[in-house]
Amino acid sequence: MHRASATVPEATTGAGPAQEAAPEVVTQGAEPLPVRQDPLPEPGPAPDVLHVVAVEGIPVEYGGRTSSILAKCGHLYDVAGVRSVVLVRNHSPFLPRAVASMRRRGHLSDGVQVLSVLDALPDVSTPRAADERAGLTGEQLLAQGWTDRGATGSTYSWFEEGRLVARRRYAQGRLLLEDRFDDVRARVQRDEFAEDGRLVRSTFGDEAPGERRQHVAYRRDGRPLFAHVLRQPESGKGWATDLAVTTFDEEGTPEGEHESFAPVLHRALDAVTAGRPTVLSVEARVLDRELAGYDRPYVARYAVLHSSHLAAPGDDVSRLRPSFARVLRSERPDPVVFLTERQRAEAEAHLGEQARFRVIPHAAPSPEPGRPVDRDPDLVVMVGRLSDVKQTGHGVRAFAKVLKQHPQARLEIYGDGELRPRLQEMVDRRGLSGSVHLRGFTTDPQEVFRRASLCLLTSKYEGAPMVLGEAMVNGCPVVSYDIRYGPSDMITDGVNGFLVAPGDVGAVAEATLRVLQDPALARRLSAGCVQVAEQYGREAFVARWVHLFRELSTQLSPSHQETVS
Structure with a gap:
């Protein structure tokens, strides 16, 4: 599958819709798939609702999905005053460390609370002494x-x-x-x-x-x-x-036997919502089954898809992953939010056009005004979790080819994960330790992208990689595999980066060399990144979410609608 047109919609910084541009098309084989674009809604006040986000777990060194959830909640509070509670299904003794990491990295807004189900459950008992x-x-x-x-x-x-x-x-x-x-x-x-x-x-x-x-x-x-x-x-x-x-x-006597965790999760949600008008976001497919029977007159909900809904190998739009089929084929009217237009187009190619299928892309982070840019013409970066799906080794292999023609180039890799030892071994084995460096996690990605001339993305697949927006709002163009989903929505070939065939390490190296060896091209690509900030800015992001929340608030029972009007 590929983009059949490089036409880019005009920036939607105003209140009008973006559909004046020629419609974009993706293709499945020889059949074109129309990519419909939702108009940007008029800005308006948010309803007076609590926003609850249900997730399965949060690791200490969390990645893009958790960062995107925290960014959404933060923007909704900072711009629209909507408070959020992130409810974590799976208890972990490391959750306090994860929350501390959120605060250290500046990802946790004052209007966002993170609770495990165990912490949320009602408990009026007198605490016993420490073990x-x-x-x-x-x-x-x-x-x-x-x-x-x-x-x-x-x-x-x-x-x-x-x-x-x-x-x-x-x-x-x-x-x-x-x-x-x-x-x-x-x-x-x-x-x-x-x-x-x-x-x-x-x-x-x-x-x-x-x-x-x-x-x-x-x-x-x-x-x-x-x-x-x-x-x-x-x-x-x-x-x-x-x-x-x-x-x-409360006496410790068994009161019920159940076949799933649903009753515990429902009780925790009841404690968090406390009867308040609530918009519930289901952000993990493992929770769809457990929340299927959670119906309260004061709660409206929606689902967010953070990754591909297609079964492996992921090239047939008619083969859904079982964990996604429940929410995509549901007869409930709950909205399903895709992060890219391309993914929705592929879902509708199989399931038919559905009004409840929405697209709300990630918000591109706002660059810090006045922060200096000290771009290194020979520096390339990769940022992301070091795991199999990210295929960071492809970037290392591509860079080995780059160094043969541009020996002063350097690659800095930010992130951590289970493959870090293997990647370091690859770097050492290929004699690249003087040019390729694994830097670990960064708490300041803006600084990383303001120093680099180029960013590489070599994943097998993505939901909608936040790294694209983070790089481009800081003027750092991207060379990426043209994978599902995200790169083709944000990268316009030759304008703010390059798209190459998935798995083509040689093409990544060639595109990287083009940028490093042509300073004028590097400057043009950097300047072309401005369109991302215009199309994916925070104000447009919040306007889309507030519009959805107002729509969902109309589903609440009449007694609760009065409080959100």
Whole structure:
């Protein structure tokens, strides 16, 4: 599939629609697929609603999806005054560290709260004292016979006759969790602790493929709140399947047996919304089934698609991923928000045009006024999670070709992930360590893109990569694979970057060389990036979301409509 036209719609900085330009077309084989464009709505006040965003989990070093959610919530609060709660389904002892990372990176607005389901559930019990394990210092642990693994002060291990029995992990002097192991070093129990030292959850069983495990969450007084048994898929990938969920009353007595986590999630949502007019955003497909029966007269909802809805290998618009089929084929009127026009066009090619299918692209971040630009004509960057789907190694391989003709060039790679050791090995093995550098996470991407002359994107697929907007608003053009989805919506070939065939490492190298060896071209591409800020600015972004929220607020029961009019 490719863009059949390089026509770019005129910038929509005013209130009028953008459909004056020639309609864009994508193709599936020989059949053209029309790409319809939603008009930019008139700016207007936001309804008085709470915005709740349901997600499955947030890692400490989160990536583009979480960043996009936080940016949406932040813009809605800063521009329209809409408050948001991000409700995280999967409890993790590392969530406070993730929230701290959000604040450190400037991603968490004052009007946005992040809660786990466990934190959100009603609990009026009297907190018990901190677990005695949480009160021990590193010196006390060492005195008891624990060993400091790697002398880092963050991980302590307990051995008996050479056998690992237990391991404790700390962060900034606070106990996060303790693992206990059996004779063959399989984990049999994990205890997780709150910031105040209370035991909040225990997990029994390992995470080996095909194995069962049970989670027990505790109230503040130590009594059980809920328990659920899960089975890890044989593949070891994806989400474990809930087999049984037990809820307990305030006395710790079982009050209900359920076949899914839905009752727990619904109870947490009820506590968060507290009967207020609410717009609920479902941002993860694993939650679609659990929220299918969540119907409240004061709650209207929509779904956001952050990744491709097509089944592997992803080149047939009639083959949907099972996890996406539920929301795309749903008979409910809830809007489904795509991040790119191309993805909606492909969905409608198979499912037919649907009014509930909307497109609201990511907002391009606003560049800091007056911030100096010190662009290095030989610097190329890549920014993103170091994982298989990002194919960062393609950028390294392309750069090896670039260096043969432009030896002064440099590639800086920002991000982290499971493939970092392998990428470093690739760099070292190819003798590129003097020119290719893995920099880890950056808390200042604007500075990265204001120094670079070019950014590379070599992913297998994307939902709508935020890196495109971040690069271009700072005048850094992009060379990208023409993948689903996002690059063809934002990159106009030869104007603000180049699109090349997916997987064509040689084409990436060739396009990179064109820019590095032609300063005049590099300046033109940089200047061409201004159209992204005009079409994907924050004001247009907020206007689209506020328009959707006002539409959704009309679905609330009459008694609640009065509060949002």
